Amino acid sequence: xxxxxxxxxxxxxxxxxxxxxxxxxxxxxxxxxxxxxxxxxxxxxxxxxxxxxxxxxxxxxxxxxxxxxxxxxxxxxxxxxxxxxxxxxxxxxxxxxxxxxxxxxxxxxxxxxx
Amino acid sequence: xxxxxxxxxxxxxxxxxxxxxxxxxxxxxxxxxxxxxxxxxxxxxxxxxxxxxxxxxxxxxxxxxxxxxxxxxxxxxxxxxxxxxxxxxxxxxxxxxxxxxxxxxxxxxx
Numbered sequence: 001x002x003x004x005x006x007x008x009x010x011x012x013x014x015x016x017x018x019x020x021x022x023x024x025x026x027x028x029x030x031x032x033x034x035x036x037x038x039x040x041x042x043x044x045x046x047x048x049x050x051x052x053x054x055x056x057x058x059x060x061x062x063x064x065x066x067x068x069x070x071x072x073x074x075x076x077x078x079x080x081x082x083x084x085x086x087x088x089x090x091x092x093x094x095x096x097x098x099x100x101x102x103x104x105x106x107x108x109x110x111x112x113x114x
Numbered sequence: 115x116x117x118x119x120x121x122x123x124x125x126x127x128x129x130x131x132x133x134x135x136x137x138x139x140x141x142x143x144x145x146x147x148x149x150x151x152x153x154x155x156x157x158x159x160x161x162x163x164x165x166x167x168x169x170x171x172x173x174x175x176x177x178x179x180x181x182x183x184x185x186x187x188x189x190x191x192x193x194x195x196x197x198x199x200x201x202x203x204x205x206x207x208x209x210x211x212x213x214x215x216x217x218x219x220x221x222x223x224x
Contacts, residue, residue, distance in 0.1 A: 006157070033211075042118070042203070042214035043158070055210075090157055099145030099207045100165055105157040 003027070006091050006106035013081050014114050021076040021109045023091030029104070031097040032074040034066060035090040037108075043090055049074060050097055078111075086113045116141045116208040120215035127194055128223050135189040135218050137204035142182045145207040149178050149189050152201045152217065161202075162189070194222045 004025045013019040023032065030051050035043040047056045049068045063085070065077040078085055091106045117140045127133050137147070146165045150158040162171045162178040164187065170179040177190040187204055201219045205212040 004157075040123075040216070042216045043212075044214075045211050048211070057211075088155075092158075097210060100163075102148065102160045102163055103158075103212060104160070105150075107157040108155075110155060 004091055004093055004104050004106035006089075006109050008109060009107065010110050010112070012112045012114060013078075015083065016080050019078050019081055019111070021078075021089050021091075021111070023074045023076075023106055024072050025091075025093045025104075026072070027093055027095075027104060028071060029093035029095050030071075031094045032068060033092040033094075033103070034074070034076050035092065037088040037090055039087075046076070048097075081111070081113045083113050086111055116144070116206055116213045118204060118206050118213050118215040120202075120204060120218050122218060123216065124219045124221070126221040126223060129194060129196060131194050131222075132190070132192050133194055133220070135191070135202050135204075135220070137187040137189070137215055139185050139187070139206050139213075141206075141208070142185055144182065147178070147180050147187045148205045148207070148212065149176075149187075150203045150205065152203060154200075158203065191220075194220075196222050196224050198222050 033048040034046045037043040046060045067075045088108045090108045092103045094101045119138045148163045149161045164180040175192040180187045201217040203217040205214045
């Protein structure tokens with residue numbers, strides 16, 4: 001089945017140790033998003049790719065980076081995780097980013113920072 | 115800047131009850147309003163998408179309405195079941211991204 005897949009499901013890292021989260025999609029969608037969701041809070045958009053064009057949200061910390069080597073894969077890199085970066089990270093896709101389109105989400109990666 | 119609010123944060127009902135979840139938004143010039151379901155520790159599943167030109171959408175026991183003039187959307191769940199227990203989030207599409215509410219966590223007791 002076409003879907004959005006996030007790996008790993010759970011990730012534990014140490015304070016300050018770089019970590020990479022991955023997302024892949026079989027929908028062939030042009031747009032891929034990364035959201036951060038802290039406990040009992042609304043998901044917050046970090047950045048998105050329209051094809052190869054990277055769009056960073058103004059308030060996304062420099063500590064967060066992203067790579068999209070091809071249509072199917074997108075990575076979230078946290079260069080120096082702090083305790084405040086512990087959260088659920090959600091990857092989503094849409095066909096072209098238009099206003100009338102649904103977003104399709106992966107199951108998320110729950111990040112813990114020790 | 116669009117802001118989306120969901121009240122209450124949590125709701126508990128007995129099985130079989132019909133219920134309404136509320137979503138408010140500040141900017142009535144929205145493109146669409148989307149409702150999602152999130153199970154504990156999981157990602158989001160899209161339930162219903164209402165375009166700005168529509169007033170409601172239905173899927174099975176779910177009915178979502180949109181009233182732009184009052185800045186409100188509601189999600190109506192008929193004959194609730196324990197399997198409906200989850201967090202329900204609404205989101206408005208604004209300037210290329212979804213703006214989410216904080217969600218209402220629903221518990222349906224057998």
